[in-house]
Every structure is written in structure tokens, then in C-alpha cells.
Amino acid sequence: MTHYPLLFGRRELLEGNGFIARVSVSGRALLADEDGEFWVEGVSPGGLAGHGKSPHEALADFSAAFRAVLFDIAAEANSFEVFRQEVLRFFDETSGPALAEWEEAVRQVKAGQVTAEWLEKRPAESKLGIEVAKVSQPAAANNDLGQATLAA
């Protein structure tokens, strides 16, 4: 089984109860090729996964799962601040075992033992985090398609 250490960035705009929020995440995930079935497992944030018949399908499923988690949090939050706190908690719940495999996979990428030509590379030490902002003045400049890169 091959593991690929990913860095992913996404920006989601969503409605909550009485607010509109923008969530921008720079996170880590682990892509695994398991005999033709591809799985993407959240590292930071942990607590979610996606799968598919190809890496792109698995990434799309993971992205949909990430959005669905935000929707579930928004559905239960009765204020923007409650939503923000729960999203921060979600991001901070790193998966320890997945992180250990992610770090080993980074080592293999740096050693040239794992390659993924279909992914751009970024430094594994890139800044991680999640920002939750209340949207009061929407602007097209805030739109972002998001991306996944190979941590190297």
C-alpha cells in the first residue's frame, strides 16, 4: 500500500442560523492506494475520510465530507461564535496514527521513494490552520477553487 502525504486548501462559504461564514482551511490528509481503491483520511483535521476509484474521486469525496461536517456544525450552532468555536475544535482534533503515517510518507517523498507526478509539491512544513470569518461584505475576490498538493 502506498501512502501520499497531502496538503490541502479549501475555502467554503456557508449559511448558519443567522449568519454567513467563510471557512478557510490549510490542512493535512493522507491518500492511500489500497489495491485500486483510494482513500483520503483527514490528519488535521482528523475525524473524516473520503474514498473513490481514483485519487481525484477520493479527493472529491473527502472535500464533500469536509463540507458536510461544516454543514452539520452549522445546523446545530445557534450563533456565529458557537459555530466558530466548534469548527476550531474540529480542526484541532488531529488523528495521531494518521499523522505518524503522514510524517513517514513525507520522509519517503523527500527520499524519492514516493512520487506523484499528478500533484504539485509544497513544503511539508507549510503553515496549517483554519480561519472562520463572518461574512458581512461578500466579494468575488474571496472565491477560491482550493487545491491538494504533495507534501515534500
Added chain:
Amino acid sequence: MGSTGLVTLKEIRKMLDDCAPGAVIESKLHHNWIRYAGKTYRGLPLGKHGARHNPEIEVGHVKRMARFFEILDCARKSLPALR
């Protein structure tokens, strides 16, 4: 780590009783949330056909949930489909 096949939510609940006593399953709009030991797994699917009684869930998701809670060794013994 093979990840094919389905297990029922009832089987998952039994595995959690064995390996993560006190774990709570909460059904949300889009996912099941599992709370245990101060952590929450927020991405367990509702099931192949959405929320319903005792839905079937992909083994791969259950394995990753068990890894997240660091109970995979126990989970494999309790739920043979995870092996």
C-alpha cells in the same frame, strides 16, 4: 489494510461497547458523529441509503474511525470485517 465491504451500525455500536466504552453515536443531518474520550469523529456516513434503522456503512470508514480513536487492534478483534 483492506477497506471493502459493509458493516451495520449495530455491529459498530457493539464494537464501540467492547473497545471504547462510553462512546456515543449521534446522528446528524449529514454524518454520524462518534464521541469518545474527549474526541469526536464527525465523518462516519449515515449509510448507503441515508439515515435509517441499522444502516450499512463502508468498512474503510469504520477502520479510520477506529484509528482516530486509537482502538484499531481491539476493533479488529471485535469486528472481524475490519481485518
